[in-house]
Structure formats: structure tokens, C-alpha cells
Amino acid sequence: MSRMQGLSATNPLRLVMNSATRVPPLSPHPRSTPSPAQSRATPSPAQPRATPSPADQPRATPTPQQSVVTLSSRTYTDRFSLFVFLLHMVVAFGLVCFLIYKGIQGLIEPGSIQRKEERILQFFLPQVEAASLLSITLAFAWQKAVRLWPEVMVHFILWSSFAMSLSAGILLICFQKPSIDGVGVLFIAFAIGNGLYACWVNQRIKFCGKVLIKSLEPLGKFPDLNQPTYWMLGAGFMWMSLWILAVMGSLNFYIPPLIIIALMLSLAWTAEVMRNVANLTVSRVIALFYLRGMQSNTQFCFQRALSKNLGSACLGSLFVPTIEALRIVARGLNLLEGEDEFMFSCAHCCLRVMESIFRYGNGWAYVQIAAYGKGFVMASQDTWKLFEDQQMEALVDSDMTSAICFLTGVCSGSICVIVVAAWTAKVHQIFTATISLLAFFIGYLMTRIAMAVPQACVSCYYVCYAENPESRLFDKTISDRLELMKSGRDVVMPTPRVPRRFMT
Secondary structure: OOHHHHOOOOOHHHHHHHHHHOOOOOOOOHHHOOOHHHHHOOOOOOOOOOOOOOOOOOOOOOHHHHHHHHHOOOOOOOHHHHHHHHHHHHHHHHHHHHHHHHHHHHHHOOOHHHHHHHHHHHHOHHHHHHHHHHHHHHHHHHHHHHHHOHHHHHHHHHHHHHHHHHHHHHHHHHOOOHHHHHHHHHHHHHHHHHHHHHHHOHHHHHHHHHHHHHHHHHHHHOOOOOHHHHHHHHHHHHHHHHHHHHHHHHOOOOOHHHHHHHHHHHHHHHHHHHHHHHHHHHHHHHHHHHHHOOOOOHHHHHHHHHOOOHHHHHHHHHHHHHHHHHHHHHHHHHOOOOOOHHHHHHHHHHHHHHHHHHOOOOOOHHHHHHHHOOOHHHHHHHHHHHHHHOOOHHHHHOOOHHHHHHHHHHHHHHHHHHHHHHHHHHHOHHHHHHHHHHHHHHHHHHHHHHOHHHHHHHHHHHHHHHHOOOOOOOOOHHHHHHHHHHHOOOOOOOOOOOOHHHOO
């Protein structure tokens, strides 16, 4: 008990012990008030002490104690997903080591394979490693810029991603090689879609910047909150360096295309888990600040994200990008108009199915996973229920933060493509298409890890407001926006949803 006195008054363990040892004072009933002589008399051991009735006892308020215990949950979430991910990492690490061994073996043994490996080392490895260094530099730069100038960066990211992807596509087409031209066409097609999206959401930009400014304000109270992101970026850079060597070694093994695809899928899942570990760490620190006013220890939250909540991060990393992508496709089809009622009924049906699935798996769930230790599916349902109770579904659907973070990754990937493609075309043009795709992939993933911090802050701002809209830490930003949307004065183009005639 002497050690308990040194704990902070807001420490969850201190609060639990105080709640367990506190005895509420019993108020005497007016009809049985003892006389002064009786109050001075010492009761005999044979006479039992009168037990007050339940009506005489003050009502206990278990809500604070229950929430504190829940905040300190020690259970592991989504254990099966955690087991699958760890098994996948064991297999992936073994495969990477084996492929690196095959690459070294190809360099030692004389013959055509040795000449091929030497050519890859000379004209393939330097560009890909340069793309890794450039991507981690851009990741730090993007995060710093978003924290310093959030409102300006929303405009800049929307149009710089359009300009960079268009420039990368035009550059690749200028090489006039069939394989390279195909990659260039993909970049140009994406740039067109990016430009249309930037025009469509133009009226949302001001509110997005305002929310970004408000949500980033708590970061000043936690100067070490970026450290988990730096650890994830460092681990990602080291793993990608080994991964690149494994890709080179796969060229000296059976079915190189299938092995490279498997390595890319594994890297995508691993990088997404790293991003969500940083997301969970920031979410717990910021959510406890909003909900309880607590100054949480960042290292403790980071350890919790790497242990207790890692299974939920693995499950969410596997399903949320897929659900989000299919939902975007369904909404895009729903925007089309035509005379074929059957086709558009199918489009509306698909949209309705994706909206239903979205309730069981969405990116907003990470806040409740981090704060309360819930499983991914339960956290998704509870979070969406909070939004429905506050009538915030349309507001969070129109939020641009996830799109901004995605386009930041696209912009970094496109910059890596421009640098690496120009370099490779000069020294060994045959590798241009392959290196361009790998450079984009690496640049995108590294930047997404860094952008987990602003995305987690915005998610906490919305979810914690939905849980406690009366908190003094929130201003009128969300409530005023909801009033505008309810009154019909909001001129923002609504996010496509299922028409009412298909809901019945």
C-alpha cells in the first residue's frame, strides 16, 4: 500500500484501488436516531450490529469503475487473426532468407545465372534502394508538413497527387516500350480520376482542413507521440531492404512472377499492420485524453498495441482496405444513370450489401479497439452505432481524411517512379517497368505508415465526440456542421448512398 501512494491520481490502478477500498457513509434513518447516551454506549459483543436496509444506503455509481477496468483490459483481441499473422511472418521470413540464399548462390556459381545476377545488382538494386530512401524521406516530410500547415496541405495533396501521377504516366509513355506504356496508361487513368475527385470534393476542403486543425491540437501535449511511428518506419525500411534482396533471389528460382506476387501481398499486409500499430498507439493516447483527460504513457500504449491489440490490427489490415475499395466501386456504379433498370438495381443491391458489411468492419473501429480493448468486429459495430445515435453517418461518410492520406501515398509513389524510371531508362531500359512498379509500391507503403498519426487523430476526434458530445474539449465544429446538413443549407455534394426505393 505504501507504493500505491506514489501513483498519480489519474492512474487507472489507483482509481480501481480507491473505488474498491472506499466505504460510503451510512446516513441514519430519521425514525431510529439514537440518543446521546446510546451513542456513547459501547455495544456488547452478543448484540449484533443492525444492518441498514438497502433503501438507507446511498446508490453506488459503477460507471466510472466499470470504464476504468475496461480501459485497462488485459485480454488479447482477435487471437485467431494474430496466430495467422504470426504464422505468415514465420513463413515469409523463411522464404525471404531462402531466396536471399539462392541469390547469393547464383552470384557464386559461374554461368549464365551469375551474369544475370551481376546485371541485376548493377542495374536493379541501386534504383530500388534509392526508392526506399526517398520514400522514407518523403514520409517524414509529409507528416511534418501536415502537422504544420494542415489546411494548406489538404489543397496541396489533392492537386500534387494529380500532377505527379499524370507526370509519371506521361514520362513512362515517352519511353515507347509496350510494357512501359501499359504502366504509363494506368498512371494517366488514375490521374484523371484523381482530378475529377478533387473537383467533386472542392466544397468539402474547408471543413476537412478545420477538422484537421482541431484534431491535431492534442499532439502538442504529447511530444513523444511520433516515436512509435518512427520505430515502424525504421522496421519497415529494414524489412523492405531484405524484401528487395529476396525479389532479386526469386529470379534464380522457379516461377519468379508468382513468387514476386506472393512477396508483394505479404509486404502489403505487413506494412498495413505496421501502420495500424501506429494508429492504435496514437488512438489510445488521444482517446484517453478526450474521454478521461488522462496523460497516457506513449511507450505503454505502444507496447499494448504490439501485444494485446495486435490481433485486431492484423484482422483490420486484412479486411478494411478490401471493404473500402469495394465500397468505393459500388458507390461509383451507383452514380451512373441509365435506362437499364436491372443493371442499376444490381448496382444498388451491391451498394446495400457493402453498406451492411461496412458496419462490421471499418477503419473507425481502431479508436474503440485502442481505448476499450474490444475485438475488431464488435468495435466496428459499436462505433457505427455511436454515429447513428448522434446522426453522424452522413458526416463521417463525407470525411476526406482517409482519401487525403491515400493520395499522399500515391504522390510519394509517383515521385519515386519519376526519379527511378528516368534513372533506369538511362542505364538499363529493360528493367524500367518492373522497377517503376516496385518504386511506387515502396513509396506508397512507407508514406501510409507515416500518415497514420493525422488519420488516427481525426478518427479520435469524430468517435470521441460521438461518445461524449458535451465534453468541454470539443467546440461547435461538428455540431454546427450537423445543423447545416440537417437544415439543408449544406451545399456539399452528398456521398452516394442506397436510394430509398431499394431499402424496402
